[in-house]
Amino acid sequence: MKEFIQSLPKVELHLHLEGTLEPELMFELAKRNHIDIPFNSIAEVRGAYSFHNLQSFLDIYFQGANVLINEQDFFDLTWAYLLRCQDDNVLHTEVFFDPQTHTERGISFETVINGIHRALVQGTTELGISSKLIMCFLRHLDEESAFKTLQQAQRHQDKIVAVGLDSSEIGHPPAKFERVFKQAINLGFLTVAHAGEEGEASNISEALNLLKISRIDHGVRCSEDEELVKQLVRERIPLTVCPLSNIKLKVFDSMEQHNIVDLLRRGVCVTINSDDPAYFGGYMVNNFLAVVNAHPINKAEIAQFTFNAIEASFVNKHEKERLRKVTQRYLNLYQ
Ligand SMILES: Nc1ncnc2[nH]cnc12
Numbered sequence: 001m002k003e004f005i006q007s008l009p010k011v012e013l014h015l016h017l018e019g020t021l022e023p024e025l026m027f028e029l030a031k032r033n034h035i036d037i038p039f040n041s042i043a044e045v046r047g048a049y050s051f052h053n054l055q056s057f058l059d060i061y062f063q064g065a066n067v068l069i070n071e072q073d074f075f076d077l078t079w080a081y082l083l084r085c086q087d088d089n090v091l092h093t094e095v096f097f098d099p100q101t102h103t104e105r106g107i108s109f110e111t112v113i114n115g116i117h118r119a120l121v122q123g124t125t126e127l128g129i130s131s132k133l134i135m136c137f138l139r140h141l142d143e144e145s146a147f148k149t150l151q152q153a154q155r156h157q158d159k160i161v162a163v164g165l166d167s168s169e170i171g172h173p174p175a176k177f178e179r180v181f182k183q184a185i186n187l188g189f190l191t192v193a194h195a196g197e198e199g200e201a202s203n204i205s206e207a208l209n210l211l212k213i214s215r216i217d218h219g220v221r222c223s224e225d226e227e228l229v230k231q232l233v234r235e236r237i238p239l240t241v242c243p244l245s246n247i248k249l250k251v252f253d254s255m256e257q258h259n260i261v262d263l264l265r266r267g268v269c270v271t272i273n274s275d276d277p278a279y280f281g282g283y284m285v286n287n288f289l290a291v292v293n294a295h296p297i298n299k300a301e302i303a304q305f306t307f308n309a310i311e312a313s314f315v316n317k318h319e320k321e322r323l324r325k326v327t328q329r330y331l332n333l334y335q
């Protein structure tokens, strides 16, 4: 099964570039940019990655991002992630970045996006990995800051396909950003949002109704509302689920208790993603393996995660068809 998962074609739809900052690169960038970090060794960094909820992770995640200063740093971060995609046979990826994490520290929007974009283009030409970029608003910041960020993004609309919403869910419901999302949609951006990760199921409905999102990031707490699950199935609304993240942040007590396989079998368009792999114990293959090791599941069901991700992706219908064919051929050969 391990070999089947390793070579299975994959599509990732929920990945924070800032969450791919491995301790080794953190040290290298800290040295290069003369930034003090509160760790003496890579082992010490990894030792600090023990979280009891989303906020305890976010505190460390924002601190880690302080080593990213120059355009080349954002290139190196993104390129290192794309090499992991190559290792895990990820054919297409749709990645988040949080501009406010950087602009709030005085780094220009251009420095961030130009470094990321250059790596994504190189990923397509040199590695054959296609990608889309999604700009997330930090929901713990105010509406004014989100509007300002949206304005900065307008000059780069050729590089950004959608806007999203991340950071602390509790206390910052989707309604807080209804007007920002309305403007983003008017400008031509697609929309997604983190909802129902730590926050309750009503956040999912609110994000669907007020923010007009194309897919829900996490959304695992939908199980608490039977009518909502039926709606997700009926309308094929995708959930970008992040199994290892959910265990690390104590959304579920164990992988055996995770609801992803149950949702899959009920017909929800669930997908497997790595969220912040440098912090949560691994990239796509590790997330697939963690699910499969905890839940008896056959190869057709495992491949369904890829078919769902293709369906939920923002690529055009010809590209979807191509990815479906590649995946079906693989399944036919190895089933
Ligand atoms: N899992 C997560 N939830 C909310 N915001 C995030 N930012 C990075 N990872 C996140």
Ligand SMILES: [Zn+2]
Binding pocket: 014, 016, 166, 194, 217, 275
């Ligand atoms: Zn996330």
